Amino acid sequence: MAEKIVIDARGSFCPGPLMELIAKLKSAQVGDELEVLSSDKGSATDIPEWIAKAGHQIVESREERGIWHITVRKMK
Amino acid sequence: MKILIVGGGMGGTILGNNLARRLAQEIKASKVQLTMLSASDKHFYQPGLLYLAVGAMMPDELYRDQASLLEPGIDFHVDPVEEFLLDDNQVKTQSGTTYDYDILVIATGSRPYMEEIPGLAENAEMFYTEEGALKMLARLREFEGGRVVITVGVPHKCPMAPLEITFMLHDFFKERDILDKVELYYTYPIGRIHSLENVAKWATPEFDQLGIKYETFFNMKEIDGDNKILRSEEGSELEYDLLVTIPAHKGMEVVENQGLGQNGWIPIDRLRLNMEGRDNVFAIGDTTNLPISKAGSTAHFEAEALGENIASMVKIGQSVRDYDGKVFCFIEAGKNRATYASFDYLNPPDPKPPTRTVHWFKVAYNQLYWASARGLL
Numbered sequence A: 001m002a003e004k005i006v007i008d009a010r011g012s013f014c015p016g017p018l019m020e021l022i023a024k025l026k027s028a029q030v031g032d033e034l035e036v037l038s039s040d041k042g043s044a045t046d047i048p049e050w051i052a053k054a055g056h057q058i059v060e061s062r063e064e065r066g067i068w069h070i071t072v073r074k075m076k
Numbered sequence B: 001m002k003i004l005i006v007g008g009g010m011g012g013t014i015l016g017n018n019l020a021r022r023l024a025q026e027i028k029a030s031k032v033q034l035t036m037l038s039a040s041d042k043h044f045y046q047p048g049l050l051y052l053a054v055g056a057m058m059p060d061e062l063y064r065d066q067a068s069l070l071e072p073g074i075d076f077h078v079d080p081v082e083e084f085l086l087d088d089n090q091v092k093t094q095s096g097t098t099y100d101y102d103i104l105v106i107a108t109g110s111r112p113y114m115e116e117i118p119g120l121a122e123n124a125e126m127f128y129t130e131e132g133a134l135k136m137l138a139r140l141r142e143f144e145g146g147r148v149v150i151t152v153g154v155p156h157k158c159p160m161a162p163l164e165i166t167f168m169l170h171d172f173f174k175e176r177d178i179l180d181k182v183e184l185y186y187t188y189p190i191g192r193i194h195s196l197e198n199v200a201k202w203a204t205p206e207f208d209q210l211g212i213k214y215e216t217f218f219n220m221k222e223i224d225g226d227n228k229i230l231r232s233e234e235g236s237e238l239e240y241d242l243l244v245t246i247p248a249h250k251g252m253e254v255v256e257n258q259g260l261g262q263n264g265w266i267p268i269d270r271l272r273l274n275m276e277g278r279d280n281v282f283a284i285g286d287t288t289n290l291p292i293s294k295a296g297s298t299a300h301f302e303a304e305a306l307g308e309n310i311a312s313m314v315k316i317g318q319s320v321r322d323y324d325g326k327v328f329c330f331i332e333a334g335k336n337r338a339t340y341a342s343f344d345y346l347n348p349p350d351p352k353p354p355t356r357t358v359h360w361f362k363v364a365y366n367q368l369y370w371a372s373a374r375g376l377l
């Protein structure tokens, strides 16, 4: 497995953290882990919701000083 | 000091004119050489494509001679860059010329990447090129009714385009008096109808009122053109009679092939706009990897911040300000109304209800843009 890919989407209102993740996932390999950094608390719900629908996996979701770190694994 | 700008679009042109003014004395005294390389002798006002697709602007309104927009202090060449030799502070161009620089700014923009989705290029209409917009207009003119599906790839430039084209299609079919035979069906990649929460909050009741249907969490997977079916990554299937797409984008091929950034997106510092690991290479506009809108206004505000900084580096040896992530987008809302969204890294937008005044300002801006590119607005 490659190194974790970090997506720094802090301060991104548009396109926003989830869109950034969707774009980056396309060029990642199956099995890769991607960590999204988001200053939007909505990411803690909308990223897991999309990940479930699209058939990928949440590895970890935590908040650290107002920044959400959400790690996902590409499954297909 | 040699300053080299690669790209003569929105970002490159505004930066070039900004620097030519700020450094007029230094250029006159031959202390600074300001050069711009572009791929075309024409400047292309891309936002006009949205209007071209519905017959509201003509192609000749979208172009000006690039040289006519530039301050005299800029040494302009139509000679696209083919190699970036960043370790040697040089670029090589199509004509075989090598250009040295002390400061390099890359502003080469982005391009639609239809090939990503099987069947998309063959079966969908798109308005992101002049050819595509004209073909779409012809299709719209002959369309007799049925389901029109709007589908959105990521990342794409102009984040308002999906909503705007939907409202404009509604008006177009209404004017053609076939709205009762048309079902507009909008899809969007995330769980609401626009990435900006406040814009989605405003647009959702507008869609409901106009009878525009929508499906969220919809990311294109493939198109079965024979059966006119669009499938999503999330497992949904949609039949269509007319498919309109806002395609995913990539940076320019040369940026990608030269290894400057994955998919042609150059990784830069969000405040200073310099390329990661390089102090004298900057990128602005669509070609950056910043998690903000790929829009002309982004390129404009980045160009202004960078212009001030490059000029101050020349004059006092250091930069003076950070780019704050500012973006400003008009939003055409149909029925000759529009609103706008203005935001930065820290402050989300709060769009007001659309008005006719803002629409007419946007229409006027389609002409005023040329003054803006010259740096007069």
Ligand SMILES: Cc1cc2nc3c(=O)[nH]c(=O)nc-3n(C[C@H](O)[C@H](O)[C@H](O)COP(=O)(O)OP(=O)(O)OC[C@H]3O[C@@H](n4cnc5c(N)ncnc54)[C@H](O)[C@@H]3O)c2cc1C
Residues within 6 Å of the ligand: B006, B007, B008, B009, B010, B011, B012, B037, B038, B039, B040, B045, B046, B047, B048, B049, B050, B079, B080, B081, B082, B107, B108, B109, B110, B127, B128, B129, B157, B158, B161, B252, B254, B284, B285, B286, B287, B294, B295, B296, B297, B298, B299, B328, B329, B330
């Ligand atoms: C349909 C549509 C609607 C839009 N609506 C809006 C809107 O309402 N508001 C808004 O703010 N934005 C809008 N945009 C987005 C806006 O047009 C772009 O974000 C903006 O043009 C980006 O500026 P740029 O300088 O990064 O790139 P561009 O303006 O695309 O310029 C790139 C330049 O690089 C040159 N170039 C390319 N390759 C090379 C090379 N190898 N060497 C040298 N030069 C090269 C090109 O010739 C061109 O001059 C819209 C875009 C489209 C397509």
